[in-house]
Amino acid sequence: MKDIMILAIETSCDETSVAVVKNGKDILSNVVASQIKSHQRFGGVVPEVASRHHVEQMNVVLDEALKQANVCVEDVDAIAVTHGPGLVGSLLVGITAAKALAMAYDKPLIATNHMAGHIYAAQVVKPLEFPAVSLLVSGGHTELVYMKEHNAFELIGQTRDDAVGEAYDKIGRLLHLPYPGGKAIDELASIGKDTYHFPRAMINEKHFDFSLSGLKSAVINRVHNANQKGESIQPENLAASFQASVIDVLATKTIQAVKQYEVKQLIVAGGVAANKGLRNRLIQEMQNLSIDVVFPPMHMCGDNAAMVGIAAYYQYLENDFSPLSLNAQPGLSL
Ligand code: KG4
Ligand code: ZN
Secondary structure: OOEEEEEEEOOOOOOOEEEEEOOOOOOOOOOEEEEEHHHHHHOOHHHHHHHHHHHHHHHHHHHHHHHHHHHHHHHHEEEEEEEEOHHHHHHHHHHHHHHHHHHHHHEEEEEEEEHHHHHHHHHHHOOOOOEEEEEEEEEOOOOEEEOOOOOOOOEEEEEEEOHHHHHHHHHHHHOOOOOOOHHHHHHHHHHOOOOOOOHHHHHHHHOEEEOOHHHHHHHHHHHHHHHHHHOOHHHHHHHHHHHHEEEEEEEEHHHHHHHOOOEEEEEOOOOOOOHHHHHHHHHHHHHHHHEEEEEEEEEEEHOOOHHHHHHHHHHEEEOEOOOOOOOOOOOOOO
């Protein structure tokens, strides 16, 4: 079969990224321009600032991705772009660039779901095997997704309030850690102990939904109470206790899902999939159940265009192309 080369664009949040991917697995380039430094001083992503950065970065990142892959736009078989979920202004920058390229070079346009991209990032490690369940944990999402085959996504559970990455970032701010706080909390947690025993919401309920706002409030209240009484808190134990709750809930629901859906593979993806505690726990649990578990490589857990190019390959095989009237879908779900 002929090689299929896809030029992919990702601008859903605060990373401007362009990649060239061959046959849904070989990454010829994956250039990511992060805006974290610009958003750090605000303690979170400022949508208007993000869109402006994407506009400034898009051509630079595109040129660099083509150069690193040693290809021209003429050589690629399709242009793929994230059309949701994400920030509307950010998405529109990527979509506009993709449409312009598709029109100027007469290439098919593929509209890819950002969360599908996160799942397909695992394919860099090994081919997806079905049936599969994905645990998607990022700054905006906490979801369990069942996949019977390629391109078939069934959302079986999700957070009813905060996303797990969002909770990490809020606790990070509480502990005066640099934004985004996930990585720093993970590191602190590795040297602390679960001494605070925070709640594990809905852990015994027979559904696959999550709730993280209660845990976040419990941690914030604990710190405020200590401050009022003039007591000190141990940041490493607080981080370890928060993380232990998060991991217990995520792992328990995931185990329930992989058993009920009798899957061959568990895929853990999204920015929080970089969490060492979560990785270790799920590797152990899946080993006990003899279920294969795949994590994308660390550098592909966060937002990047290669993951979009991998997911788009399977859309290409099904002729799932979009018209040039494609619009952003900020609230798109799987
Ligand atoms: O997938 P992603 O890059 O962007 C979204 O689509 O949201 O995820 C970003 C999130 C942030 O909340 C960040 O704090 C979190 O991933 N994160 C982590 C770790 N590394 C990044 N959370 C926990 N532990 C980590 N090691
Ligand atoms: Zn993401």
